Amino acid sequence: MPDAPSVPVSTDRFDALARLVTPQADRQQLSVRAPYDDSVVGTVPLCSPDDVQAAVTDARTAGDEWAAWPVEDRVAVFHRFHDALLDRRESLLDVIQSETGKARADALEEILDAAATARYYTTIAERELTSTHRAGAIPLMTKTVEHHHPVGVVGIISPWNYPLSLSVSEAIPALLAGNAVVLKPDEGTPFTALWALELLRECGLPDDVFQVVTGEGPRLGEPLIEQVAYVSFTGSTEVGRIVAETAGRHLTDCSLELGGKNPLLVLDDADVEKAARGAVRGCFANAGQLCISIERIYVHETVADEFRDALIRETRGLTLDAGYDYGHDVGSLLDRELLEKVTTHVEDAVEKGATVLTGGRARPDLGPYFYEPTVLTDVTPEMTLADEETFGPVVSLYEVESVSEAIDRANDSAYGLNASVWTARPQRGEQVAARLDAGTVNVNEAYAAAWASIDAPMGGMKDSGVGRRHGRHGLLKYTESQTVATQRLGLLSPPKRGKQVWATGATLGLRAWKRLAEVLP
Numbered sequence: 373m374p375d376a377p378s379v380p381v382s383t384d385r386f387d388a389l390a391r392l393v394t395p396q397a398d399r400q401q402l403s404v405r406a407p408y409d410d411s412v413v414g415t416v417p418l419c420s421p422d423d424v425q426a427a428v429t430d431a432r433t434a435g436d437e438w439a440a441w442p443v444e445d446r447v448a449v450f451h452r453f454h455d456a457l458l459d460r461r462e463s464l465l466d467v468i469q470s471e472t473g474k475a476r477a478d479a480l481e482e483i484l485d486a487a488a489t490a491r492y493y494t495t496i497a498e499r500e501l502t503s504t505h506r507a508g509a510i511p512l513m514t515k516t517v518e519h520h521h522p523v524g525v526v527g528i529i530s531p532w533n534y535p536l537s538l539s540v541s542e543a544i545p546a547l548l549a550g551n552a553v554v555l556k557p558d559e560g561t562p563f564t565a566l567w568a569l570e571l572l573r574e575c576g577l578p579d580d581v582f583q584v585v586t587g588e589g590p591r592l593g594e595p596l597i598e599q600v601a602y603v604s605f606t607g608s609t610e611v612g613r614i615v616a617e618t619a620g621r622h623l624t625d626c627s628l629e630l631g632g633k634n635p636l637l638v639l640d641d642a643d644v645e646k647a648a649r650g651a652v653r654g655c656f657a658n659a660g661q662l663c664i665s666i667e668r669i670y671v672h673e674t675v676a677d678e679f680r681d682a683l684i685r686e687t688r689g690l691t692l693d694a695g696y697d698y699g700h701d702v703g704s705l706l707d708r709e710l711l712e713k714v715t716t717h718v719e720d721a722v723e724k725g726a727t728v729l730t731g732g733r734a735r736p737d738l739g740p741y742f743y744e745p746t747v748l749t750d751v752t753p754e755m756t757l758a759d760e761e762t763f764g765p766v767v768s769l770y771e772v773e774s775v776s777e778a779i780d781r782a783n784d785s786a787y788g789l790n791a792s793v794w795t796a797r798p799q800r801g802e803q804v805a806a807r808l809d810a811g812t813v814n815v816n817e818a819y820a821a822a823w824a825s826i827d828a829p830m831g832g833m834k835d836s837g838v839g840r841r842h843g844r845h846g847l848l849k850y851t852e853s854q855t856v857a858t859q860r861l862g863l864l865s866p867p868k869r870g871k872q873v874w875a876t877g878a879t880l881g882l883r884a885w886k887r888l889a890e891v892l893p
């Protein structure tokens with residue numbers, strides 16, 4: 373085993389974070405490990421379904437008061453959170469890296485994302501949550517107002533790959549909308565969420581409004597989904613189906629952000645060098661453990677050789693290592709299970725005729741779960757990784773004869789999360805984007821342009837999800853909309869006598885209304 377850099381966070385600090393798990397009880401402990409060397413960094417309580425119930429009950433009580441705060445006071449908490457997060461980023465980067473094994477620059481992306489999310493939602497919250505007058509049933513006679521009330525308690529179930537972005541960035545709009553939140557982070561990465569919880573309390577979020585329960589998903593999932601008003605799930609498509617079924621049984625509203633097998637298209641007019649650099653970022657950011665990362669590349673035959681050479685060169689230029697600094701580009705995979713999945717996918721492909729252009733092996737000399745950034749070609753449909761999400765640093769390169777073929781093959785997938793198009797003509801890229809089955813499409817970027825456009829919705833088509841995060845919808849999904857219509861004059865029902873006259877009048881009225889709508893601006 374190589375000498376791994378020592379974890380830069382003390383055991384006492386991890387213990388202090390573990391004590392934030394509510395409710396505190398004498399529970400069995402769950403060990404959290406550092407992927408760099410598989411050492412235990414700390415433990416958190418293995419919460420029970422009763423703990424979930426207690427957390428939801430406490431959250432509900434605290435949430436009632438929080439919901440009564442003026443929106444600007446709730447906004448002020450997240451303004452402070454934004455600044456504090458950036459000020460204390462080094463300490464949080466250490467925690468994120470300790471439990472994920474990712475490269476520091478990948479961890480920083482999470483902090484930038486959470487801060488940008490806080491900034492965005494603090495900017496729009498007041499406007500979007502203010503009650504709005506709507507066109508009434510009959511102009512002047514009906515006054516109609518749309519309100520947005522908090523739903524109550526929101527449950528968030530999050531994965532390990534982006535433990536800050538996919539838990540706290542999701543909690544921000546839910547809390548700003550006046551809800552309480554109970555978060556169940558992944559078993560492997562609870563400390564990042566606990567660190568953020570501590571900071572939010574320091575920034576003025578009342579105790580109990582945001583709770584973290586730690587433990588096993590299959591045991592805590594149903595009790596959580598059963599008791600909350602809304603569940604936001606991010607994770608695999610397989611578990612997403614279970615969450616959807618459970619939510620359906622309890623009529624709990626939900627959004628599901630699931631897996632992807634995301635394509636990147638290099639058109640015949642693309643700047644090949646730039647496309648290769650973008651592709652490398654898209655394939656190997658976070659060691660490929662990114663729902664929107666690229667696992668399939670379709671390159672036009674006229675630029676295929678040039679692109680392949682640039683892709684191999686750029687991939688080989690990546691530095692792979694462990695370290696709590698910015699000294700390397702790619703970090704470790706999370707654990708043995710993921711390493712085995714990546715290894716099996718590549719071995720299966722090679723056995724069935726795929727060619728490894730670069731990478732293709734684990735690197736135990738760097739740490740137990742390191743795997744080299746890998747580019748494959750000659751991938752055929754019977755290989756597991758042709759369709760299945762690998763969720764690691766492996767991409768398949770395919771040559772195509774036309775743009776239409778690239779689009780058809782990109783769309784030939786059960787997933788529809790993210791896609792990327794490279795071309796010298798952005799308008800052409802946007803036309804191609806419109807033909808792709810993907811919730812987000814990046815033109816001349818791999819994933820970051822769409823993800824970081826927080827004002828626009830983000831989510832998956834097909835098996836990649838239900839619902840969206842980001843944008844105004846990402847806030848309003850955590851509200852119950854309510855329409856209050858006050859009839860000022862008359863009744864909208866037919867009179868007891870003279871229904872024929874009423875019918876004629878109503879018909880004429882509708883015709884006149886349509887005509888008016890056509891002529892008025």
Ligand code: NAD
Nearest residue numbers: 530531532557558589590593607608611629630631632663
């Ligand atoms: P996962 O589905 O195994 O786990 C996600 C969460 O669900 C964890 O907190 C886990 O404890 C919990 N869970 C497990 N079983 C459960 C059950 N029966 N009921 C309720 N909760 C349960 O996913 P993962 O392996 O942690 O994450 C990787 C997957 O997530 C990949 O498929 C990736 O593409 C996807 N993902 C999607 C997005 C997105 O925005 N679309 C973002 C990140 C990751």
